[in-house]
Amino acid sequence: MNVAYTDYADTGYRQAEQKAAQYFASLHVRVQDKSYVPILTEDILLWKRKHVHRQSWLSSIMPAKKKPDNRDYHRYIGWLNYTGELDDYLDRSISYIYMRDMGLALDSPDTKERIRRVVANTKKLLVRSIGTKEGDTPDFMSLAGLYRWAQKEGIETAVIWVINKLKHVASHIPDKMDAEQAQRKLIKIIVGVVMHVMEDMNGETLPAERSARLDDAIRLGYSYGLTYPFIDDLLDSGVLNAKEKEQYSHMIRQALLTGTVPELGQWSGKNMELVHFVHQELRDAFEYIQGRQRPETKQTFFEQSNVFFHSQHVDRIKDLANPNYTNEELYLPIILKSSSSRLIVRSVISAAADEGFEDRTFYYGIYNQLADDFADMYQDMNDGAVTPYTYYLKYRGQRQDLINPFELYWAVISHLIHNVYHSDAKTREVMLDRAINGLKRCKERVGTEKYNEIMDIFASGNPEFNRLIQQMVRKADQVDFLDKLLRDQMVTVLRNERKEKEYFIDTFKTVRDEINRHLQIAKTPGIPPMKESLIDAANYSLEGDGKRLRPILTWVMAVKEYGLQASAIVPLLKSLEYMHTASLIFDDLPSQDNASTRRGRPTLHQVHDSATAEITGLFLIQKAIEEQSSLEGFDPKSVLKLIQYSSQRAGDMCSGQAMDLNSKGMALSLEQLNTVCYYKTGIAFEASLVMPAILAQVKETEIAILKKFAYHAGIAFQIQDDLLDVQGNVEQLGKPGGQDAENNTSTFVSILGQEGASRQMWDHYCQAMEALQEMPRNTAFLKHLLNYMVNRER
Structure with a gap:
């Protein structure tokens, strides 16, 4: 370790700590003499004019559109737009982000213009996003x-x-x-x-x-x-x-x-x-x-990073069982960590900053930290974490010297408005909006009774001031913020995605197991020995560790979306896997791709010979048609339509394989490769979606959407296959990697390179997702299937 640099880093920390101590001392004085109270009282009374209104006699007899829960993204943004409040909502939200995250002063003409521009662009984005289906994730998330x-x-x-x-x-x-x-x-x-x-x-x-x-x-x-x-x-x-x-x-x-x-x-x-x-x-x-890092910013980056990490460490190792921490020990680390975390961002990107940036950022941090610690105090108590709030909760009865963090919070607000941001009206507006909104959210989260208990603990020292604050909490409106809405929405999206993914995985496994139980072809008594060996060969190919993507997709659409009986569609599921397995047998033949391994086992022609493999493939196609013709309980015309569709698509798949074979050694264009891919892969996905739709007699418009989705999903699937062929190995894939290059086959990777192929895959992913937005039903499973397709490792 460089001792000189260690000394320099320690000196940098001590200097930052000294600045934090001076800041804290000035705040301590404000709390002790309560000088912030009359100043903030005047601020709040000015602020109140915009946010607390008497109800007019007309509004009491005219029904208004009910304000939705602000955690309901689509309805809430729609309501703000309907009532004309969206502009003001975005103005305070974007202004807050510029002040908190950018460290900018809101009274700057340049900042005002930037905020105006961002508000206009954000409004367009939000209004467009509420036009999506209810429950869908907003596009920008x-x-x-x-x-x-x-x-x-x-x-x-x-x-x-x-x-x-x-x-x-x-x-x-x-x-x-x-x-x-x-x-x-x-x-x-x-x-x-x-x-x-x-x-x-x-x-x-x-x-x-x-x-x-x-x-x-x-x-x-x-x-x-x-x-x-x-x-x-x-x-x-x-x-x-x-x-x-x-x-x-x-x-x-x-x-x-x-x-x-x-x-x-x-x-x-x-x-x-x-x-x-x-x-x-x-x-x-x-x-x-x-x-x-630029040479001139590298030292600043390391110094600020050291301040951030060391202050975090000092704060983290505190023990809630220790009753002897001083106020300085409680507050200085959070001043340092909350300010340095924001200062680091500017040094990370080596960005320029105006003259007051560092001071604004330094003094501002504790405001956010105290607000966050207030919101999390009971969770922090359960975790045994030391924060100003948990420590005050535990020791307020025996430590008269402890500063009340809630009072310090208001002193910080007063200091920021008047000493850091020079009594700027917009800053006062935004900071009081944020403070009252935080209390409203707390009251909503814990309930009125618990909230009142909290206020009895933390706000009893200033009864008149607290009465004014609680009046604002009850009556003030238009104080919520976009970042809170987006945070709640993002957490909801992530949790829903996790639940949907778990459902997808469980469904995938359950249905796959069910399909595997039905796939084996039974041997009826008295069959000829040759047919018995043919069935053995077919069952060998079916026993492999296949994903069963196609029949699983059919089961979900048929049972979960169209309400068909699970037992009634078993023949259709079997037929899809028989057709798919037959196509793999043909694909692996020496005359075609000459693969030695499939689904983690030797290919059929390796176990037997090419002739047996060819006959087994034909046998499985015949079994697929037999299964389809045995579908019962459905409209006969629909069954006939399904068989005709299946036969046509099987023919198209043969055409795709022929195109693929004829193109060996040729440099295909992207358009030609898309065509081959669609015929070889996309059609199979299309059939998995369209066949149950035919049985359910859904409208042709919906079938057209399914085909569009399948086209792009199939190509995305194939591109990931091509990427895995150059990136994976036998253990991952269940088959040898590098087969495409060995067979001189044009792939998305050979034409576009890995980076270009990845771009194409994500473009088709987007087009498939956009197709799902047109679907008149739940598409969560299809979305996760698509995510699985592009993220799978085999």
């Missing part, structure tokens, strides 16, 4: 919406990279941590860094430079944001034991002091795999951030 934005900005590669990274991180978040909140915070940081970079650019920034800077912002945002789930949250959780936390914290501090991530050292036990993953990810992230 969906993968499809994200990728469409990436295409517009020319940063597809970065977005594909971060999608894969987020997926990887999500799969490694331990059970003892809140996965949804961890993902939300990571996404929030990425968005915040992107916002900073976008604000640093203007209309004169060239498109190529804009794309390059946004690409870098996404990677920097991820790299910096990764510290929250895998440093902050991990150390706060009970995942690591005390010894592991000490070792892990020492490693982080050493990296910040030396500029080099140390080797992991000796780890063992149940957390070994997690720690190895986290160490690798954080090392890559650290090196990426470090590599993007």
